[in-house]
Amino acid sequence: xxxxxxxxxxxxxxxxxxxxxxxxxxxxxxxxxxxxxxxxxxxxxxxxxxxxxxxxxxxxxxxxxxxxxxxxxxxxxxxxxxxxxxxxxxxxxxxxxxxxxxxxxxxxxxxxxxxxxxxxxxxxxxxxxxxxxxxxxxxxxxxxxxxxxxxx
Amino acid sequence: xxxxxxxxxxxxxxxxxxxxxxxxxxxxxxxxxxxxxxxxxxxxxxxxxxxxxxxxxxxxxxxxxxxxxxxxxxxxxxxx
Numbered sequence: 309x310x311x312x313x314x315x316x317x318x319x320x321x322x323x324x325x326x327x328x329x330x331x332x333x334x335x336x337x338x339x340x341x342x343x344x345x346x347x348x349x350x351x352x353x354x355x356x357x358x359x360x361x362x363x364x365x366x367x368x369x370x371x372x373x374x375x376x377x378x379x380x381x382x383x384x385x386x387x388x389x390x391x392x393x394x395x396x397x398x399x400x401x402x403x404x405x406x407x408x409x410x411x412x413x414x415x416x417x418x419x420x421x422x423x424x425x426x427x428x429x430x431x432x433x434x435x436x437x438x439x440x441x442x443x444x445x446x447x448x449x450x451x452x453x454x455x456x457x458x459x460x
Numbered sequence: 461x462x463x464x465x466x467x468x469x470x471x472x473x474x475x476x477x478x479x480x481x482x483x484x485x486x487x488x489x490x491x492x493x494x495x496x497x498x499x500x501x502x503x504x505x506x507x508x509x510x511x512x513x514x515x516x517x518x519x520x521x522x523x524x525x526x527x528x529x530x531x532x533x534x535x536x537x538x539x540x
Contacts, residue, residue, distance in 0.1 A: 344540050362467055364534070366516045371537075392539060404540050424540055431539025434467025445468045448538045453509075 311380050312389045313372040315363065320391050325405040329389040333409030336386045340416040341407030342424055348399035356439035359397040368394070368432040375426040382459075383419040385410040390423060392431060422459055429456040461525060463490060464532040472501040481525070487512045488521035490531060509536040 310332060322343040333339050346359045376388045387409040397403055404427060408419035428448055435446040463477045473494065481490055491512070495502035504510060511534040512519050525531060 361539075364466060364532075367513065367534075370516075371539075428538060428540040430537065432534070432537045433539045434535060435538050436468075445535075446538060447536045452538075 309380055309385075310387050311373070311376040312387075312391075313369070313376040314391045315369045315372060316391055316393050317395055320393050320402040320405055322402050322405050325389060325391050326407065329387060329407045329409060332387045332389070336409035336416075337411045338413040338416040339407060339409045340413070340420040341389070341405060342420050343402050344404040344406075344424070346397045346399050346401050346403055350437055350439065350441060350444065352441070354440040356399060356437045358399075358438050359403065360436050360438060360443075361394045361397065361403070362434040362436075363394045364432045368392075371430060371432040372427075375423060375430060379408065379419050379423050379426070382422065383408070383410065384412060384415040385419045388419065388423070390427070392427070392433075394433070425452075425455045425459065428452045461490070461527075462530055463494065464530065466532065467535040467537075469501055469504055469533055469535050472504070473498050483527065484524045486521065487514075487519055487523045487525065487531065490525065491521075491533065494533070504535050505533060507536055510534060511537070 326341050372390050376390045380388045385408045389407045391405045393403050406423040408416045410416040429452050437444050463479050465473050491505050495505045513532040514529050
């Protein structure tokens, strides 16, 4: 069992992260991963020039590690892999890579789903979109919180 | 006492503020003092999903602050 949780200042390369996860997952049988990508438009359809992810010097990485560790404990998985960007992110660039490996596909799917629900609502970041509409803070929606509560 | 702010709270208030409070005042008392001085940030400060942190640990509203404590107010967080 291993957990990788990394806070990344520079571009995240999902193919490299998946390769690293596959390498660790040898013999696992099932690997599921999710990549979140910065959108080029806000919910109201206005152009977004960049996404800014502010972070906390200590608590942000700690939150990624906690979420990864709790996913590893909750599901029958061998490996959990989280890489999260911080700073300025251009539309089309990956924001987050979250993956899990297991001997059973269901556990790998559930762990990846769980990772994202927790990351959306509990990873210590403050996000804002900068674009046509100025600078706007983005917080989790009630649906995001409801998705998170499914796992309690 | 030194109080730190993050995200939209830092935008509204600044990233750091010196707040005077009686010895062993609570987190809630400091929050209300800051909210009174910065009404534009009051609703975020009082948001039920905002977090209070002392020494990198989450604390509750009734936590009593000791001299030298560094209190941080975190608006609702969101990754992914």
